Amino acid sequence: MIRTLCAAVLVTACSVSVTAPAFASGPAPRAKPSSAPAAAPDGDCAPITAPPPESAPPTSVNTLRQAYFCVLDNYYGGPAMDSKEPLKNALSAYTRDLVRRGADRADLRLPALTGDRDSDWAAFARVLGTGDPAALRAAITGMVAGLHDNHARWVRPAPPSEGRPTGTGIVGASAMQGPQLDPAARPPLFITRVLPGSPAAKADIRPGDIVVKVNGVPPFVGDKVNQGFVDALAVDPIRITLKRPTTGRIRTVELKEGPITRQPPAVTSRTLPGGVAYVQLPGFHEGAADQVIAKLGGKPKAVVLDLRGNGGGSPREVRRLLGAFAHGKVTSYFCPLKGDCVPNRTDDSVPLLGLRLVVLTDRGCASACDDFSAAVKGNDLGTLVGTRTAGAVSGPATGYLLDDGSVLLLPKVRHLGPDREIIDTVGVPVDHYAPMTALDLATGRDPGVAKALSIL
Template sequence: MTVIRTAAAGLALLLAAACTAPAPPRSEASTAAGTVCAAPRGAPGAETATTIDVIEQAYFCILGNYYSGATLDARSLLTAGFVALAQELNRNGRDLPEAGMPALTGDRKADWTAFEAVYRKITDRVPDLRDKLAVGTLEAIVAALGDNHARWAHDVKRPPDYYDGDGYGLGFQANVNGPQVGGNPGVALPPLFVTTVQGGAARAAGLRPGDVIESINGSAPFVDGKATPAIAVLYPEYPDARPVRLRLLRQSTGRHWSMTLKPGLYQRDLAALQVVQSKLLDDSIAYVRLRGFAPDSANRVFKAISRLRTGRTLTGVVLDLRGNGGGSPTEATRLVSAFTHGKATAYLCTVDAKCETLWTDNTVELLNLPLMVLTDRSCASACEHFSSAVKDLRLGRLVGTRTAGVISGPAQPYLLGNNTSLSFPARHHLGPNREVIDRIGVPPDHHVPLTPKDAAAGRDPALAKALTLLNK
């Protein structure tokens, strides 16, 4: 597996995870069709076809339960859905004279009735496209929220020979709520380069850390310093995984060359997949890498530090959260609680600014150790919850690059009538100082980006800076 970075934005192009909170939904709002938008209870049955009735249920579920559902202009959802509907017709060469957007008035129920009437006329004319049109319409309605923790999870039918995953050997970070390329690829800065090679086609092709990716299928990853859609080719979703042509530069030798990477299965490094890894540095500093806020991850961090503390006096902790896509907000709060008690770690707020305070868990034993936290553009969601608490509460210092800015709020799941899951936040996240972190990220106290030369030489400047600060 090859992990790629941008020079000044860290892992700005890795996949960032969206967390799903276990909390129950705010309400069980009945839709106009009389169906209920409710939290899943037990394992759902087999998925059935997506229909206009399922789309209706999702539409009213969003309006009744989403963070800003009460104030949302529902016309934006229906317009986005109809745009997708028209585009799918056009892609299939089946455009229809009746496929025009109905007039919308702002009355949510009346607008839905108008939308549904036209939708049914269209799908009656092209019954063979009914499934495609329904899926595309519902995906677009959810995407119109513009919320990085909103997702509709449904099965995508893949052919038996299709490989979906890290087939190029290019670094992926997968998650249950769907991928987002770095959360905010627009903040990525050139160059795009390899940081590690762990297997697959990349290793077979002789890629090395520090190799700069100059073009992807003939297109530059950056134009005028801004990230282009070409980068997304390296993170394909079904059905887009296919051989990719790269143009590369090895700065140490000045060599330019091209290669084609073909997707395929390869053996992963099991150690690199461990949620928690730890080691002793400089004889007295505990280094702990946490790859995600999985259940019980905070306890595993505490146990790792305790083992390193046995028989010696520790002088500090370096917590490496680079590439941490998030997970459980509860675990993030518990980890913060090892460094302070009696403090607010975050706020979860409704659209009318009514907020729930998330307090530290004072049953967690304090570590009483200086703390350095390594962050990058793939530190997202619960990782940003933790990082913002460390920064705002002055519990330690952040070293590396800004976090992803993918923390709209904990997503809550709702079961739809075809046994698919719709999830989105009922409340939005604010940091301990009541600041918005979503789409912005948490800036480090010490900005220490990785360069291609660092990667080629095996250097980790952010870790080196953290150790220097602890050893002062």
């Protein structure tokens, strides 16, 4: 679990499945730990076939060794990688952690590396000695971060919680992409969703409320995002300063985690003026495509599909839902390091709906949502309205178990759009710009829906 955001803001969206769904950035249920044995202490990383063990040895130098060779052997770009780079990134993160804690070592230097991964690891391990567990965890994090792949992750499963899940109940905020602020975001940051009956709801925190500060730290410094703001979310309770856009009132609330009720992602719908169907799809979870199609059984004149805040899910669901709007189309490509790319295609077993389509997107539309949006735009299946998508999409990831019970998630292929374009880090541009504002949320206006209806 990513503790910082899950504790304070994105309670449900931060859940990470250690069984690695095809697109791992979207909401996914937490796997329950079991008593299954971890990987052999001196063995290599192994594809995970069962939940991690409830108890395992602490992170060790051998855990870092497993992670190093696992990246080189199993990440799609590993075989072509300069094998010196992961070690450099690991030691850089290791020493930073020691310096932060006042525990730096005079003898800790990066040894001369040759590019022979076995001899380089041996020299590196001699420098580390027995290693510092906390710094070793930082080293693995730094090694994975050095891949610059938003679907490559190192996950340390949280222990099972007793009783009901807890959190603040704030499960959506603008300008957020997973556990970080969107580097392209502009102020203000505002709340987009609050769970009913949660501590946040009881404190009268509402969608549209603007976040001025958390524990004295602002989300923006001038017009630039303040990534240090994320660290301010890591404590419990938090002091959150909010501004209500309808009145201008500013207040500070101490918000402590408490019991919350997590609802599984649900497809909702309603009828808009002119006989247009509005369907909101929060994630491409299992069965999502059929749920959307079922909502359109009444043969509306057109459909507005709201994918704003959709964090992703299964590529199979993407292809199935696209099959309701077109047949015989390439939706994306999965490309290995070497060899031919494999095209993904619409699921032509799905009957065509024959409906005009408008898709609402925003910067929270990530992973499988990026994939769906790119396929709609690249194949001229509909019109995109809102803001550019997140640009956080990679190939399906496989989970690998390490000897401390942690899991490496590594994509085996990279993702390209239907025109073989790179979507990751770029996103999919919209045809009509219609962003949601704090005041819109607070007053119930929806510029995306309004623009969609004007198009239809």
